[in-house]
Structure formats: C-alpha cells, structure tokens
Amino acid sequence: MMPSATLLGQALISGVLAGGMYGLLALGLSLSWGLLRLVNLSHFALAFLAAYLTYEMGTTYHIDPWWSVLLIVPAMFAIGLVQHWIFDRFKVNELASLLITFSFAVMLEVGIQLYWTADYRRFETHYATWSIKAGPFYIPVLELILCLVAGVLAWGTWLWLRKTYVGKALRASAEDADIAAAYGVDHKKLAYLLSGLGAAYAGVAGTFIALIATLAPAQIWAWLGVVFAVVIIGRLGNPLGALFAGMLIGASESIAMAILSPAWAPVVSFSVLIAILLWDPEWS
Amino acid sequence: MSKGMGASRRRTFLGGALAATAGLVAAPAILRAAPSGKPVRVGGTLSLTGFLAQTAVIHKIASEIMVEEINSRDGFLGRPVEFILLDDQSKPDVARSLYEKLITVDKVDLIQGPYATAPILAAMGVAQRYGKVMIQSSMGIPKLQTYDMAFPATPFGPEPDKSYPNVILDAMATLSPAPKTMVVLTSKFPSAQFMAQGMRVEAEKRGVKVPLYLEYEAGNRDFGAIAARVKEANADFLWVGSLGLESNQILEALRKLDYKPKNSFHLYPAPGPLALSPDGNLVWSSTFLEPDEPFMSRPGMKKIAELYKERATKANLPYPIIDAQAAGMVSEWQILEQGVNGAKSLEDKQIAAWLKKNVVTTIYGPTKFDGLYNHGAPAQLIRQVQNKEWKVVWPKDLAAPGVKLIGG
Structure with missing residues (x-):
C-alpha cells in the first residue's frame, strides 16, 4: 500500500530534524579529522559525558539545561585542550589517534557506568513533546531548536574557516603544515584551539542528546557508524557539508522507514555513502 | 525400689522434655547451625x-x-x-x-x-x-x-508465542468496545520479534485484524517516521515488542504527532520510567508477579x-x-x-x-x-499502570486487590 502524502511529509520532517543531530555530532569529528588529521572516536563519549552531566545537573540540582550548557561547553573545551596536549606530547598520528581515542572512549564509558550505572536514564522535561502544527504536519520543537543550533554552529564555523586569518591558517596547515609554518602559521597553537572547539561542539550535542534521547553508557557507540558516514559524505573538515549530509542521511532513513520497513533504516545510510563515493559528485 | 526408679525416670523424662521444649523455642539459633566446611x-x-x-x-x-x-x-x-x-x-x-x-x-x-x-x-x-x-x-x-x-x-511455558498472545486477546475481549484492529510494532531483538510474530498470528486467528506489522532495529534512534505510520494506521490496539526505554520513546514520538493510542501493550519495558511517564497511564505490559497480593x-x-x-x-x-x-x-x-x-x-x-x-x-x-x-505451565500475566504503579490486572483471579483492567 502506498503511503499517504501526509505520512511522507511527516517522515521527511522527522528525518531532516533527526539529521540535525547527526550533523551536530559530525561537526567536531569532521573538523579534527579534516584539519588536524586526528580521528577522534572519543568525540561520542564526550558528547555522552556532556549528556550525563546535563542529566545530573537537571535532576539532582534542578539546573535548567539551557543554563547548564554554559558550564558544560567550557568544561568540554578544556577537556579538548588536555586531549590535544596528549596527542601533541606523544606525537600521535592519524592511525594511532584511532586507537588512543577509542581507548579514551572505553575509559569514559566505564567511568560513566560506574557513576550513573548501566541503567537507562531519561531526562524528563515538560517541553520534550511540544510540537508546532503546520497544516497536516507536526514539527517537534526540541528537534527544531537542535537543527537551528546545529545550523548556526555549522554556518558560523564555515565562515570562520573561510573569512578569518585563523580559519585560513588552519586550512593552510591542513593542506601543508610546513609551507604554512614558513608563512608564520603556528599550527600547534591553532590545533589546540580547534581541538577545544571540537570538544565544545560535543558538549552542545550532549545537551541535546540528554533532552531528546535515552541515556545508557553503551549508547555511546550507537551513533558511531552513521556519524562516520555523515562526516565522509559531507567531506572532511567541511562544517556545512557535515550538516547537510546529516540531514540527507536522516531524511533517507526516515523515508525508508515510512515506505519500506524501519529495519531498513541502517542499511540506507551506508547505501547512500557507497552511492556517493561511487558517484563522486563535485561537492563530496 | 521400683517406685523410686519410676520417679527418677519421670524426673529424667520431664527434664528432657523441658530441655527439648527450650531447644525448640530457641530453634533458629541452635537447630539452624550455620553451614560449614568447604564452600x-x-x-x-x-x-x-x-x-x-x-x-x-x-x-x-x-x-x-x-x-x-x-x-x-x-x-x-x-x-x-x-x-x-x-x-x-x-x-x-x-x-x-x-x-x-x-x-x-x-x-x-x-x-x-x-x-x-x-x-x-x-x-x-x-x-x-x-x-x-x-x-x-x-x-x-x-x-x-x-x-x-x-x-x-x-x-514462560513451552510456547509463549502462542499462549501469551491469547492471554492478551482474552483480556482485550473484555473491553467495551473490544478492539478489532491491532498494530504490531517490534524490536528485532530475537525474543521480542518471536513474540510479535506469535501475536500477529494469534490475533488474526481470533479475528483481530493487523493492518500494520513493523520491525525496527534494536537500538533504533529516531521513532518519528514509525510514529507517523502508527498514527496513520490508527488501530484500536497497539502491541509493542519493546525493550527498555523504547516504549517511552515511541509514546513520546506519538504524542509529538498529537496521537495517543487507545490501548497499548509493551513487552519488556523499563518498568519505572514507563509507569512514571505522562504517556504511561493505563498501558499494559507482561509480568509474572508484582509486589502485591x-x-x-x-x-x-x-x-x-x-x-x-x-x-x-x-x-x-x-x-x-x-x-x-x-x-x-x-x-x-x-x-x-x-x-x-x-x-x-x-x-x-x-x-x-x-x-x-x-x-x-x-x-x-x-x-x-x-x-x-x-517447561511447566505458562504463567504470564498482564499488568497495567494505574496511578503511576504497576498492578496485575489479568487474569482476574490474580489481579491486585480492588484493581481491574481499564480500557483506554
């Protein structure tokens, strides 16, 4: 039976908004991979640490997430700096970064489990299920805010990388660190800034994860596959690409759920990835 | 001599009886010696x-x-x-x-x-x-x-995919009006999927139509599109083969679409969060016992x-x-x-x-x-959230005192 236009439209809205989360999670990962040549698997664990901190502050100390994010994001930025100090101190290369950040993610997962237990946690808010009615469609408010925040961060980062000296210097270093250094670019200092920024974006993503998703330590790994696909489709180091790729994957998954079966959703993201790699369009 | 012997025996008997009585009174301390030896x-x-x-x-x-x-x-x-x-x-x-x-x-x-x-x-x-x-x-x-x-x-009994759906269908039949259509939505987690397939077969056998049967991957992140399909099917009963907090996520996704299922059953939910959720009132779930009579x-x-x-x-x-x-x-x-x-x-x-x-x-x-x-005989029951607590509601003879199944 063919799905109705309302069902398809609603699925498209849900998918694009869900893709906002993919894009937001992909943002920091794409920057560190593309511009620092470090594949930071602990990005997901940092996002979940931020989510658990949001949960803890909200449930134990009754701090609204919109305020707790002001504490969490700087804390994550600091963690990003420490993490980069380790990479720098031990001269970690791209391949080694995979292993080291994987270990860091596992340690964070164990730490989260020790403190918050392995049980599912859910941060209940009165606005979690708010929606805006637009004709026959419903637009979930939280997911819409998430998409707007992801859009602002992606657009701002894109502008920063293209229009400012620091951004241009970072891109130049990623192209050829030695030549950039010859022009006076201090790649090491800029790398610290970028690493902190990536972790801070994980902090923002974590706040929304706490508000939208279910928390369990093992969930850290649930986003890994799809976000990697998003980073590659969106092109490494391209913040806007990450966001658009996230929305593309989210929409594709959601339409597959509406037309075929929900069980097909995971197949879709990787099929899109393979198709785009084979097609190799100019923007990818 | 014999009389004296008898008195002595009587005293011995009485003494023994007293000691035995005292011993029985103190039984937990004396008779139940702690286990000893190699573990x-x-x-x-x-x-x-x-x-x-x-x-x-x-x-x-x-x-x-x-x-x-x-x-x-x-x-x-x-x-x-x-x-x-x-x-x-x-x-x-x-x-x-x-x-x-x-x-x-x-x-x-x-x-x-x-x-x-x-x-x-x-x-x-x-x-x-x-x-x-x-x-x-x-x-x-x-x-x-x-x-x-x-x-x-x-x-569980030897065939819970046949026995338990019929427990649910028996309970459904007592509702007024009795549900005539059912959406079956399940995680692909093996034991949930197994029960969902059984539910679909048994429901159709008893004349309850299943216009929508959906399976989703365990650990599914977004229920928006699934909720849209459930809403569009608009069945009298929603059966969910969920694990953990998936039930909460599904009901929240439905609420975002301004839709509340008339009656819903959840197979293996996280009991606390579902009972306390604003969407959890009157939902059904499986159980074998609850801390009630x-x-x-x-x-x-x-x-x-x-x-x-x-x-x-x-x-x-x-x-x-x-x-x-x-x-x-x-x-x-x-x-x-x-x-x-x-x-x-x-x-x-x-x-x-x-x-x-x-x-x-x-x-x-x-x-x-x-x-x-x-396996012995199956003994799966139905519990329902009433006033933010799980209560056994079916079968009637095992329902919590003063509690009965309420239709949505």
Missing part, C-alpha cells in the same frame, strides 16, 4: 557491562540476596555457597569462554545460567559438553532450550522484596521494586537449592533427575519441569 562453588556470568548491563545488574542484586539467604539457612548440603560471578560483557562468545573457564580451570561444583537469550545459548553449549545442570531465567524463546539438563526458572503471601516473598528494595535503592537503580526480572534470578537459586538438597548430591545428573521428578516451590509458586523443553 560449594557455583559459577556463572552476567552481562555486567555492555548493552544488557542495565538489566543484568538487577540479576546480580537478586543473586547476592539469594546466596546470603541460602547461607543463612543450611547452604547446600550443610556447606556454605560461594558464587563466582564473572562479566560476560553482553557478548555470547565471552560468555562461552568464561563458562569453559569456570568449569575447567576454576573447577566450580555447579553453574548458574547467564542473563538474556544469546549468552544463555552460548553457555548452554558449554554446559551440555561438560554435563552440567544449567538453570536460566531469561530465555524468551523456550524452543531453543533443547539441552536435557537445562531448566527454566521463569514460567496474592504474590506477597508466597513463602519468603515479603522478605526478598524488602531486601531487594533496600539493595536496589543503595545501588541507585531508578526502579527499586522487585518484578519479573529480579524474581527470575530468585527463582533460579530457589530451584538450584531445592535440586541440590533434594537430590542430596552435587552430582549434576542426580540434581537434574530430581528436578524432573519433583515439584519445586519458587517465588512463582509450585513449578514443574515435566513439559516440552523442560
């Missing part, structure tokens, strides 16, 4: 880390309580019980290796089954190879338990329920109330205790033979292992 070592694994950990921690707490309880009685054959618990990380291959190690390296006397179908199946292969009795409480697909010395501690009158239940609440609260579990998960592990230990002490042996074959011939009293009541796949 009986029982080995097992639980998924203390990994994706099953949130439920396995409940089994761990129940195990600790039961080992203490058994040791406060007579242990196993008068010897103390020592439980060697290892973490299988929610991975069947790890469970398999650890059971191999427990039996061949640690040389445990007995084993207990792990948590969840996949680790149980992995451990069962090892148990079969070494001829060990294995009792398990959470294998939701009984037909996979083909090992002759494996025993179920939870009364008539279950609280079962031997030992009250004490175990209190101990569980105390330990689970201390362990910071969000729902520190005993339910079918914890009760399953309690039942596992009750079966092993009665099997060992009944057979008067630690020999696995003798324990298995005794269990097959006798009725065991567990937290679930009298339990037999004389049916298909060593």
Whole structure:
C-alpha cells in the first residue's frame, strides 16, 4: 500500500530534524579529522559525558539545561585542550589517534557506568513533546531548536574557516603544515584551539542528546557508524557539508522507514555513502 | 525400689522434655547451625557491562540476596555457597569462554545460567559438553532450550508465542468496545520479534485484524517516521515488542504527532520510567508477579522484596521494586537449592533427575519441569499502570486487590 502524502511529509520532517543531530555530532569529528588529521572516536563519549552531566545537573540540582550548557561547553573545551596536549606530547598520528581515542572512549564509558550505572536514564522535561502544527504536519520543537543550533554552529564555523586569518591558517596547515609554518602559521597553537572547539561542539550535542534521547553508557557507540558516514559524505573538515549530509542521511532513513520497513533504516545510510563515493559528485 | 526408679525416670523424662521444649523455642539459633566446611562453588556470568548491563545488574542484586539467604539457612548440603560471578560483557562468545573457564580451570561444583537469550545459548553449549545442570531465567524463546539438563526458572511455558498472545486477546475481549484492529510494532531483538510474530498470528486467528506489522532495529534512534505510520494506521490496539526505554520513546514520538493510542501493550519495558511517564497511564505490559497480593503471601516473598528494595535503592537503580526480572534470578537459586538438597548430591545428573521428578516451590509458586523443553505451565500475566504503579490486572483471579483492567 502506498503511503499517504501526509505520512511522507511527516517522515521527511522527522528525518531532516533527526539529521540535525547527526550533523551536530559530525561537526567536531569532521573538523579534527579534516584539519588536524586526528580521528577522534572519543568525540561520542564526550558528547555522552556532556549528556550525563546535563542529566545530573537537571535532576539532582534542578539546573535548567539551557543554563547548564554554559558550564558544560567550557568544561568540554578544556577537556579538548588536555586531549590535544596528549596527542601533541606523544606525537600521535592519524592511525594511532584511532586507537588512543577509542581507548579514551572505553575509559569514559566505564567511568560513566560506574557513576550513573548501566541503567537507562531519561531526562524528563515538560517541553520534550511540544510540537508546532503546520497544516497536516507536526514539527517537534526540541528537534527544531537542535537543527537551528546545529545550523548556526555549522554556518558560523564555515565562515570562520573561510573569512578569518585563523580559519585560513588552519586550512593552510591542513593542506601543508610546513609551507604554512614558513608563512608564520603556528599550527600547534591553532590545533589546540580547534581541538577545544571540537570538544565544545560535543558538549552542545550532549545537551541535546540528554533532552531528546535515552541515556545508557553503551549508547555511546550507537551513533558511531552513521556519524562516520555523515562526516565522509559531507567531506572532511567541511562544517556545512557535515550538516547537510546529516540531514540527507536522516531524511533517507526516515523515508525508508515510512515506505519500506524501519529495519531498513541502517542499511540506507551506508547505501547512500557507497552511492556517493561511487558517484563522486563535485561537492563530496 | 521400683517406685523410686519410676520417679527418677519421670524426673529424667520431664527434664528432657523441658530441655527439648527450650531447644525448640530457641530453634533458629541452635537447630539452624550455620553451614560449614568447604564452600560449594557455583559459577556463572552476567552481562555486567555492555548493552544488557542495565538489566543484568538487577540479576546480580537478586543473586547476592539469594546466596546470603541460602547461607543463612543450611547452604547446600550443610556447606556454605560461594558464587563466582564473572562479566560476560553482553557478548555470547565471552560468555562461552568464561563458562569453559569456570568449569575447567576454576573447577566450580555447579553453574548458574547467564542473563538474556544469546549468552544463555552460548553457555548452554558449554554446559551440555561438560554435563552440567544449567538453570536460566531469561530465555524468551523456550524452543531453543533443547539441552536435557537445562531448566527454566521463569514460567514462560513451552510456547509463549502462542499462549501469551491469547492471554492478551482474552483480556482485550473484555473491553467495551473490544478492539478489532491491532498494530504490531517490534524490536528485532530475537525474543521480542518471536513474540510479535506469535501475536500477529494469534490475533488474526481470533479475528483481530493487523493492518500494520513493523520491525525496527534494536537500538533504533529516531521513532518519528514509525510514529507517523502508527498514527496513520490508527488501530484500536497497539502491541509493542519493546525493550527498555523504547516504549517511552515511541509514546513520546506519538504524542509529538498529537496521537495517543487507545490501548497499548509493551513487552519488556523499563518498568519505572514507563509507569512514571505522562504517556504511561493505563498501558499494559507482561509480568509474572508484582509486589502485591496474592504474590506477597508466597513463602519468603515479603522478605526478598524488602531486601531487594533496600539493595536496589543503595545501588541507585531508578526502579527499586522487585518484578519479573529480579524474581527470575530468585527463582533460579530457589530451584538450584531445592535440586541440590533434594537430590542430596552435587552430582549434576542426580540434581537434574530430581528436578524432573519433583515439584519445586519458587517465588512463582509450585513449578514443574515435566513439559516440552523442560517447561511447566505458562504463567504470564498482564499488568497495567494505574496511578503511576504497576498492578496485575489479568487474569482476574490474580489481579491486585480492588484493581481491574481499564480500557483506554
């Protein structure tokens, strides 16, 4: 039976908004991979640490997430700096970064489990299920805010990388660190800034994860596959690409759920990835 | 002479009777001597880390309580019980290796089954190879338990995919108006999928149409599109083969579309969060017991329920109330205790033979292992959230006092 236009439209809205989360999670990962040549698997664990901190502050100390994010994001930025100090101190290369950040993610997962237990946690808010009615469609408010925040961060980062000296210097270093250094670019200092920024974006993503998703330590790994696909489709180091790729994957998954079966959703993201790699369009 | 002898005997008898009476009064202290000697070592694994950990921690707490309880009685054959618990990380291959190690390296006397179908199946292969009795409480697909010395501690019955859907359909038939259409939505987690397929078949057999049957991957992140399909189908009844917080996520996704199912059933939800959720009122779920009458009158239940609440609260579990998960592990230990002490042996074959011939009293009541796949009669019930608490509502004779099933 063919799905109705309302069902398809609603699925498209849900998918694009869900893709906002993919894009937001992909943002920091794409920057560190593309511009620092470090594949930071602990990005997901940092996002979940931020989510658990949001949960803890909200449930134990009754701090609204919109305020707790002001504490969490700087804390994550600091963690990003420490993490980069380790990479720098031990001269970690791209391949080694995979292993080291994987270990860091596992340690964070164990730490989260020790403190918050392995049980599912859910941060209940009165606005979690708010929606805006637009004709026959419903637009979930939280997911819409998430998409707007992801859009602002992606657009701002894109502008920063293209229009400012620091951004241009970072891109130049990623192209050829030695030549950039010859022009006076201090790649090491800029790398610290970028690493902190990536972790801070994980902090923002974590706040929304706490508000939208279910928390369990093992969930850290649930986003890994799809976000990697998003980073590659969106092109490494391209913040806007990450966001658009996230929305593309989210929409594709959601339409597959509406037309075929929900069980097909995971197949879709990787099929899109393979198709785009084979097609190799100019923007990818 | 004889009279004097008689008086002396009488005094001796009276003295003996007094001593015996005093002894009986002080029985808990004197007759129930603490178990002594070399401990009986029982080995097992639980998924203390990994994706099953949130439920396995409940089994761990129940195990600790039961080992203490058994040791406060007579242990196993008068010897103390020592439980060697290892973490299988929610991975069947790890469970398999650890059971191999427990039996061949640690040389445990007995084993207990792990948590969840996949680790149980992995451990069962090892148990079969070494001829060990294995009792398990959470294998939701009984037909996979083909090992002759494996025993179920939870009364799913041999064919829950046929028996339990009919319990639900019986309850549905009492609603006014009785639901005529049903959406079946399920996780692809094997035991949930198995029950969902059964629900679909049995519903159609009894004239309840299933216009939409959907399966989603375990760990699905976004329920928006699924909710849109459920809303569009707009059936009288929503059956969800959910695990953990998936039920909350599905109901929230439906509320975002301004849709509330008229009646909904949830297979294995996280009980606390669903009961407390604004979307949870009047939802149905599966259970085998709840901490209410008539279950609280079962031997030992009250004490175990209190101990569980105390330990689970201390362990910071969000729902520190005993339910079918914890009760399953309690039942596992009750079966092993009665099997060992009944057979008067630690020999696995003798324990298995005794269990097959006798009725065991567990937290679930009298339990037999004389049916298909060593299962006894099914005893799955329906509970419903009423005033933010789970209450057994079906069958009527086991419903909590003063509580009845309410239609949406």
